[in-house]
Amino acid sequence: MVRGITEMKRIENTTSRQVTFSKRRGGLLKKAFELSVLCDAEVSLIIFSQKGKLFEFSSSSTNKTIERYQKNDKNLGHENILLEQTTEHLKGEVMSMTRNLEVLEISKRRLLGEDLESCSIDELEKVEGQLDQSLRNIRAKKNQLFKEQISLLKDEEKVLMNKNAELREKYEARSLPLFIDRREDESPQTQNMEVDTQLFIGLPER
Template sequence: MLFWQMWLAIVTLSWNPTHLQTHTRTVFLYYIFFFSLSLLFAVKSKHTLALFFYISIYFFLSLLFAVKVYLVHLHCFLQKKTHPPPSRKEMAREKIKIRKIDNITARQVTFSKRRRGLLKKAEELAVLCDADVALVIFSATGKLFEYASSSMPELLEKYKLHSNNNVVDKVDDSLNLQLQESDQTRMGKELLDKNRELSQLRGEDLHGLTLEELQRLETLLEGGLNRVIRTKDERISNEISTLQQKGFRLMEENKHLKQQMLTLTSNGKRPRTRGVELDNVATNPDDQGQSSDSVTTNVCSCSSGPPPEDDCSDTALKLALPFN
């Protein structure tokens, strides 16, 4: 019995303070249990010396135990004061660096665990959200692992169709954008060239031109000036021919009027104009010819002169003979 008590005391005193703090109640119960057994044995043996010896040993061990517990509590108090307990952030799980696992066995174990977790998450996503999920995994050895919520071929065909549509749309958008940019660049360049040519035709912005370019510009301007002069001459000749045709037409009308005058004169009627009496018209043929010549001269002078054609038209109307 004494041997077990000594062993319990040695183990108690040699424990780590942290462990002793954790198991203080258990050790104290052990002491009470062994003390009761020893006391019962001493009383039954009726040896006063043995009883005194057991009580002395227990008193000494209890004193050592009390000192040890006090020191442990003092150590823990000082440790808490100098080293406060870690916060929740510090107690959180450390982040694992994502890199290739060098150990092949550990790599295979990690692959198996992560693969099962990934397949489980894919299945949960398909069930909870009613989504079409397809998962394809190839291991390092080339082994295939797959999961599909409905049918893998249907999901792959759907994915291909969606990918092709996206690619076509992206290609069309990029081509249209490139065409628009090229058209804008080309039109901007053409606009700058035309503005520069126009300013050069006006005689501006000629400092950067070489001698050959100046000669070419001079030839261009001379050709343009000749075309302008030619067009002006054509317009003038056309107007002259138009006026001549009007003069000939007025002369024909004048001849027709003279014949009407002769006819009326031969019938004994005296022609009158509107508010103007034709006194110069003679009844004999000589006088009639003279008056006709004077009228013809007036009409020709009206048609060949520069006055407007409205005046000649008024003259022709005045020569009309109203019938009384």
Template sequence: MVRGKTEVRRIENATSRQVTFSKRRNGLLKKAFELSVLCDAEIGLIIFSSSGKLYEFSSSSMSNTIERYKKHVKDVIENSRSTEQNIQPSKKDAEDMARKIELLNVSSRKLMGESLESCSVEELHELESQLEQGLTRVKRRKNHVLKEQITQLKERERELQQEHDLLQKQADFLALSLRKPEVAVEALQEVVPEGDNQHKDVETELYIGWPARGSTQQLLKR
């Protein structure tokens, strides 16, 4: 049968309280001794009865254990103070940053034309001046970007025109070669020097295409 949960409270009867104290004290001292032996732990146990009588147990030396405890508590307190001192500047910086962000948000809303009810005439003049200066900088930047784009487009137009002129010359030469091969040969001979040994057979053969590229589409012989 499982025992129910016993409520832990002060025993009113003095005799029963003394008996319970003696039993629990001895059990506690025994458990402290077993823990120190089994786990190699340094244990210091101090008990004062309700009458003021002292009972103690120490696995080594009670005074050494107490000194070790005091040193540990001192180190914990110092570390806690050091941590708190380090936290204070960070907390202050965070608060300052939060205030700056709030001021920036308020200024941004005013520049957007919001929350102007609390602004004085001087503040409204200042906002108007800031907006005009900002608009001037935006226009200056826009004009600069447009000029750069126009310059790039003009350069691209020049390159395309050069390509167009080259293709037109090739097309004209091809058309002339198809209609009048003899004229095309003469034009080709004007382009190629007579003393060029690499083009001796130009007088007897005609290649359709732009001479500078050396492409051969169709060979026309006399």
């Protein structure tokens, strides 16, 4: 026999409504008991009939379960409050950063010489002071880089001079023995030989 589908609406017949309540209530209590036993869950079920009669089931104690629920509900409320406060704080930081970015963008355009029509004399003097300070910083950095480059060039010059001196010493050390060898090859007679020359003016003798 095919079971009919019950339409989900209030049963108008009082007797049928009472019978359905008793059957469904028993099944609901049975399911709550099975859930607590099979899954080791803390389950509490409270039912009030149309006439105000109480039916309940609790795997431990209904009051303890209600207290636990209220405590957990308070914790959830506290977490929600903290979340809202954190969200508001982050929104404030975002707005502050947005305003700072706008101020920086305006200052950047003014330093580039743009959007100066709405500036007052004080604001123009402030921009001029910022530009002067920037120029001083740039010149100081430029001079520092020049000094560092000059120092590097001097160090390279010293290295080259030392290498040049070493090469000169090596060249002189190689040339000196050749000069001494030529002197030693000459015999004493050659070294002590004197050339006698006489100058004669006139006709040759017969």
